[in-house]
Amino acid sequence: MIDFGTYTLPYCSFGAQPHVGVGLRDQILDLTSAAASLLPAHATLFARGNLDAFLAAGPQVWAEVRSALAAWVVDGRAADYLVPADGVGLHMPFTVADYVDFYASENHASNLGRIFRPDSEPLTPNWKHMPIGYHGRAGTVVCSGTSVVRPSGQRRPPGAEISVGPSQRLDIEAEMGFVVGTGSTLGEPVGMDAFERHVFGACLVNDWSARDIQAWEYVPLGPFLGKSFATSISPWIVPLASLESARVAPPARTEKLQAYLDDSDSPPWGFDIALEVAINGHTISRPPFAGMYWTAAQQMAHMTANGATLRTGDLFASGTISGPDRDQRGALIELTWNGKEPVELPDGSGRSFLEDGDEVVISATAPGPDGATVVFGDVRGTIAPAR
């Protein structure tokens, strides 16, 4: 297992009889058991073995539990509840309510615009005025390690007939996801300044994408079957509290933002998180989350500007993270420029898009205080042949 050190303290659901766990160095602290003895006031929150009740409990409880964990590490009581991580199964850490996927990287949106709409401006006119997003399928958000069956579907390659069959252009999207803890009231927008009161933490996301299915279906109502077959998330949820030292300002804005999105005078909600994408053990990209144009706080404010509620378990993801350099792009369609420039792997093979048996692993770290490192749990998945 990954070495999480002692600062990150990410949460998971583990074991045959699921308990809530906390990553501590390369072991798992059994929080369901520890809380029963050491934190009885909150023990019921962890009794069901996933994070749902804890997410709903809100920011004061999140802080109390994190403080308790830190104290148990210092005074040694944590040792009584450590479980070796080898061979322990990790599960979906929470029940996904709604899943929204944004499109917040200017480099990614521009690259896709150049590839798909070469005769138009790369960015649509709305892009710099609001974080564009859409709803994905919550029911197919799966835990890291779940095999991804190559999806079949309709596609119409340029100049060819419509056909149905396994996707020939199966891709990844390396993203960050944010997990809502506290819900909100229908009809009442949630402003950026309430970000920490509603959002519990972050995870890694691989928003698998079938580019051929997507290209044929997505006009006029957006992505649907090109995405809905699977979205993988890391089994570890990193609390916002551990990302305090990673906060950075987002890129300078080139357009004046509407008041509900204007973060020019607010503490910044960008995060300096460094991602790494590997295929079959070979790193193909290092996407920098710090360069994302739209922050998660802006996304939350936008998503609720019409009065839509947040619910416990809502997951909203950043969209593909791509930096300005070629080896910082978070999707194969950009890395290979629509398949024309395959990525070379050490075995001499090239990848335009994913092949059956390929394993994709996305990992990430961020700066913590005093030289500590915040470590995200991997999100991994292997492509199984079409059925």
Next chain:
Amino acid sequence: MIDFGTYTLPYCSFGAQPHVGVGLRDQILDLTSAAASLLPAHATLFARGNLDAFLAAGPQVWAEVRSALAAWVVDGRAADYLVPADGVGLHMPFTVADYVDFYASENHASNLGRIFRPDSEPLTPNWKHMPIGYHGRAGTVVCSGTSVVRPSGQRRPPGAEISVGPSQRLDIEAEMGFVVGTGSTLGEPVGMDAFERHVFGACLVNDWSARDIQAWEYVPLGPFLGKSFATSISPWIVPLASLESARVAPPARTEKLQAYLDDSDSPPWGFDIALEVAINGHTISRPPFAGMYWTAAQQMAHMTANGATLRTGDLFASGTISGPDRDQRGALIELTWNGKEPVELPDGSGRSFLEDGDEVVISATAPGPDGATVVFGDVRGTIAPAR
């Protein structure tokens, strides 16, 4: 309350301490109580007061319960469990898992194409080859009777600056919704012939839409905040079993369909359901569901063609139902041709789009056997001023 007669037998969740109910003439049969005495083998399915457990129980149980209800009506035992409906609160009848909205009326899609893209073909090239759809926000699907707060958001009217404020073009969409009972396995498509094994029943849907917000945001990823503030459903779920006599063939297809969508040799899954839309008690439209190009069985097959799962509680809606005639259009944007030809109300006022205080009611009926009528529960909602 509506008179449901004795054939429809629609399900609801009612009362301060929620019980599952069945509409019988103009009363509610308390199924939670009746099952405890008369159908003990299935009583636990109704103990929690909503349909979730019953939906998951599958088609054999659905048939057994419907047979028992019919028997109690005939032998008079139903009378012991009838509750007067006046003043009884109705609740969301089930927990919505994923919500998908389709776009299955050729008249509606063509009208919107003509209004929004006057220089292009009204239908996009994919429209006749697959049921186009997108995911909506499950967390804001609300029960009939819930007030709809006028949403605010970004819009950029033609030739004007971007601004934020209450929607000036608040609209309805009259739709049918289908409710999934039995889930499916990740990676395994569900064919049209399995429709009755997975889909439990149908309800009425009003997919409220803020056209100004929608127009500015929807390229390239589809509708988002223009829709996500509220979607209302009827509190009554009509089982598929009661719609057997309403089955009709969909319109003739003008394009050869891919095998997984080809229903030319299958029993038809169109339904002859007649809808009626009223504003403040005045009927403005009578949309005919029988004319929908894509059936719910095709939508289910398409939605899972990539291996995406169905889950208990998934709701998928038809998209706006519009017939060929003006007074058959299911949205104001079509009825008023983008606001240019207001609908006249009896009080002499006109409506281009909805005003604060307007109450919208959508109702529907369908033919049953032997002259019986299948009656859908209304979906109603009143517009509250923007906050």
